[in-house]
Amino acid sequence: MMHDADQSWKTRQFRLSTLSGAIAFATAISGTAYAAEIEEVVVTAQKRAENLQEVPIAISAVTGENMKAMGIKNLTDLGKSTPGVEMNNDTPLQPTYNIRGIQTSDFTVGSDPAVAVYIDGVYNGRGAGAEVPLADIERVEVLKGPQGTLFGRNATGGAIHIITRKPQADDTTELNITAGNYGRQSVDLLVNRQLSDNLYGRITASTNRRDSFADNLAGDFTAGNQDTQTYRASLLWEPTPDTEVLWRAEYGVMDQGSALRSSIVPTLQAMDGGSDVFEDYALDTPTIEDRDSFGTSLTITSDFDNFTFTSITAFSKFDAHLQQDEDGTANPDYMFGSANFDEQEQFSQEFRLNGATDTLKWTLGLSYSQEKLEHLTDAYFTSGSLESFAVYEGLKGNPEAFGIPQSVFDQMTTTEKEDLAAQIRSTMAAGGIPAMPEGAAVSTFVYDLLVQSGQADALLQQLGAPSGVTASMLDRNQMIAQLMAGIAPWVMADIPWTESVFNTGDYRSAAIYGDFTWSLTDRMDLTIGARYTADEKDFTIESSYQNTLPIALAGGAVDLIGPDGSVIGQLPIPAVPSCDTAASAPCIPAERFGMAFNNNGIADLYQELDDSWSDISGRIVLDYRWNDEIMTYVSLSEGFKAGGFNSFSAAEGIDPSFDQEDVTNLEIGLKSNLFDNRVQLNAAVYSYEYDNLQELDLVGKPIPNYYLRNADAEGQGMELEVVWAASDNLLIAGNYSHLETEYTRYQILEAAGETEEDSLVGEPRVGTPENKFNLMAEYNFELASGANVVLRGDYNWTDERVGTVDDPTRVVDDYQLLNLRLGWNSASDRYSAALWVQNATDEEIVGGYGGTGSAIGASPAWRYMPRMYGADFTVRF
Structure with a gap:
């Protein structure tokens, strides 16, 4: 369940006590085979x-x-x-x-x-x-x-690094079948054949299907289900004893509903008929997650007297379509959906030489890659959801206008503020309140935009206002009431509002690198490496006004306000309809007031951008083997990430490109195999400086948009992993990690309306728990028939973490996960079967908050899977 962020250690201690009734563990360990010692990986x-x-x-x-x-x-x-x-x-x-x-x-x-x-x-x-x-x-x-x-x-x-299995010099077939609750069905077919004395082939076909774990209260489409198919083929040819040619290809199809994100705002949940993050949901935007992907590579490896040559040539491409409900509710006043369409092609080539002598191991390499891509983002709103956005923005900007003291509003959580905005919006939709009828929020928002852009003054001139009269002299509330003549009916009609941004990219990267390890003594090695990388990127962004506002005036006299705030006269305003509604009378063309969240005042946005970045990244490592069981090392390493471009918008004062990232990491580590290789103990302590990290955030006033900013951060932490072969039958393992991060510099986007109050200096990084703990135990025993039985459990506890960049106070609670498995292998190893359960205690765990829906006051959340159970069956022949 979702709780307050302030969780006591006592609560966490209680959660860990659940281990007392079960063997529980979870760890990334190396291998499951053991016989009183740990297998080498x-x-x-x-x-x-x-x-x-x-x-x-x-x-x-x-x-x-x-x-x-x-x-x-x-x-x-x-x-x-x-x-x-x-x-x-x-x-x-x-x-x-x-x-x-x-x-x-x-x-x-x-x-x-x-x-x-x-x-x-x-x-x-x-x-x-x-x-x-x-x-x-x-x-x-x-x-x-x-x-x-x-x-x-x-x-x-x-x-x-994911490494698939290569073809082997044997003839084997393996069929894996999985069935479980929520309609879970998975099948993996693996076929390996020796085609000749030096040619081997392998084919893998996999399908994975699962229904959604909840029902949609508002429509007949689903979200959160799975449906994927993957096909792999590989050929291994050994033309000589010293040469290996490996061809791989993979084709994948994904056709499923996208993420199940449900609103966390209580008022919206109630209006949706009782939707909940952990129960049934209510969405009005069909969710889609489609992808067709293909990749192939050719790896040639040749051994010579003093070195090994490796060539990896690869090509891949995919077409993807992701459509999501961003608000997590089916309330028509909060309709907000998005769709992303991607097409990508990538070619890469790497040449590598590896060699070794008695005192030197070395690697030299060259690499080149080119990526071409197209990306289209669509955002779906209605005029009603724009009103909800304007209400939420207005409430945050001036809560006292809604009868809420500023001091009280400041003490509210983000969810409480969103809920208050939803209550106000609901009251307006039900018949309005004297101070805020339907359409008033958008009218206020639009009028302020017209004044800021100077279009209000142009409108007054068109209406024949006397010389010297400007929009700043008009009574603001009366002018907002004038605009409602056109906007209020438009808001109540929930007119569709769609925006699109199109990007293309052509990215090239080339690098040369070398890495050398010298044996300074029989026990001490020194490694020095460096890579020079050069990146070039061409990028385009294209967007235009795709919607118009029905600007019309109700007519009547508007007060003129003097410098001292007193009424100094009145300006007669004729009733002027929009051209969209009454072409027979003098009208105001709505297209003059086109508006887009992406364009920032640029009617037809088209930019061709290009930039380049280069860097030398290096590492230096000193390791010492105290004996055959213990090795320690000290490492100083660097990482580099190329800069890039803001994909959504151009704004005055914001650089369309952003700087490259650089990370420098100092680490001290231990690796050991103790007690005749029955215990493996690894540890690392590290500290890093993170310069110009690229942070995506939804910012901007009065219209928010996504921008990438640069910031600096630092982190310090430690990791500990233990594996213990307690007996010939029992393996126990665990790991623990501790990490503290914080921003040390945070770029303020003044052009987007930010101030120093928006700085996150001193705050932790998003998505980073301070503590994480895993335990694992596996018991293996033989039956009288020679069959083998394996009992296994996985336990994980993860600390709380910041959930969103724009709101560091919104914290994802700590959680625990317990997975159990009972497996059986036949004496011939031909058959295997298992019963399993994941999230055995059916914990209600939030995976994350926020997203784009937070812009309109409808932040959703998504959850981890509820209790999942099923059975596996494997046959080999």
Whole structure:
């Protein structure tokens, strides 16, 4: 449930006590096979195959078998159990990956993500193409801290590397079937064949379907369901003993409802018939999440006497359509929907040389990529929802005009303010109140805009006002009443209002890098690496006035106000209809008063922008092996993310492009295998400086819009991971992470109406819990028949965190998750079956608040899955 942000430690202690009745754990551990010692995991984090425990980088590596046991289906699931990592995504087409508090929340195409996602060594430039089903996966490596040297740009927070299984030299077929509540149906078919002495093939076909876990009270469409299909094919050819040619291809289809976001405003919930974040919902905008994606790559690896040559050539593309209900309610006075259409193509080429001698390991590389994209954003309103927006803006600007003392209003939470605005709006719609009839809020908003833009003075001249009379001399309330002649009927009719912004991009990036590890002694290594990156971007933004306001005047005398506030005369105003309603009389053409939230006064906005950024990112690492069991390291590393462009709007005083990001991270780490490899203990302590982070925020007065600003931040934290093979049958593991972040500089967008009061200096970063704790235990025993039984449990507790950038007081409560699994494997290993339950205690957990709906006072929230249960069955032949 949603509670106040101030949670006592006593409450958290009680939550942790739920472990006393069950074996509970959750951790990103390496492998599930154990026999009184922990299995070695090989990773490629340093562009060469190495034992995880010998790599001086903080890495969480999760094998495919372990992900299956933990019920992990995607990267969002993985983030819940990985220390220092948050992936709280309600939609796979707009994911956000947060490593150690570093993330980019921009859902547009003007910027790049701060966490690099790689699939089989190929970088995915857009988040909409990064979330792939984790079926037939060898492992996932999560590298924490800036990885600018080895993984290049856009790895300021870290890198996530998904490695799929390669074809093997055998003939195997595996069928995995999953069924569960809410209509859950998943099928994975894996076929591997040896086609000749040196040619092997592998095909994977996966489907995943699930119904929504709640009903729509307001329509026949659903939200929050799943429906994906993924097909992979790969060929491995070994023309010589020293050469390997690996071709991979993947095609994916997604066709489902988008995120289930429900209003948290009590008045709106009641008007929707009792909708609730944790019960049934009420949406009036059909939700759509469609994607067709294709990717292929060719990896050639050749071993020579002194080095290994690797070439990775890749091409990928996708078409995506994401449509969402932004207000989380079916109230027609709050109708607000959005749609994003994306087309992307990406080509990349990397050449790499790896070599090693007795005292030196080295890597040299060249890379180039080009990304071409188109992005269209549509926003859907009605004239009624514009009135709701104007009421909320008016209430925030002057609560005393609505009878609310400023001191009382200042003490309200954001949700309470939104609820008050909804009550006022409901009263207006029901018949109005003397001071605020229907349409008055938009009329007030429009009149102030006309005065600010100078159009009100032009209108007075058109009406024949005497020389010297300006809009500033007119009684404001009387002029607002004049405008209501046209606007009030328009508001009550809920006229559709749609706005569109179109972007194109052509991004090129080239880099050269080198990384060298010297063995200074038998126990001490020194690693020095550097990468030079050059980025060029061409970008366009296009928008125009697509809607008009029915400007009309009621007619009558309007008071003229003198400098001292007294009435100095009257100005006769003729009744003037809009041309849209009465062309037979003198009228005011509505197109003169076109308005768009994106254009900021520019009738036809079209900009062609280009910019370039370059950077040298480096790392220096000193590691020391105290003995065969313990290694420590000290690392100084840098990360770089290219700058970009504001995708939505041009505004005077706001630079259309923004600066690049830079992160410098100092880290001290420990990796150890103790007690004859029965205990694995890894730890890291780090501190980083984050310069020019790119922060997307909804700002602007009186019309809000999305802008990317630059800010600085810092973070300090620690991570601890423990794995203990307690016996031949019992494996116990856990991890803990602690992180403190804060803004140290925050760019104030004065052109968007911000003041120093809007600064977030000293506030923590969004989406970053201070503490995170996981436990894991797995018990494995044999039956008399030779079959094997595995009991497993996963437990996670995550601290509270700030939910939205624009409101640091809106906090997502701490939560706990408990997953349980009972598995059986036949003696022949041909058959496997399992019963499982996720969120076993059916916790009501909010994943996030806010979003664009907060602009009109209708902030929604989305929840984690309720209790999910089901069964898996696997047959191998």
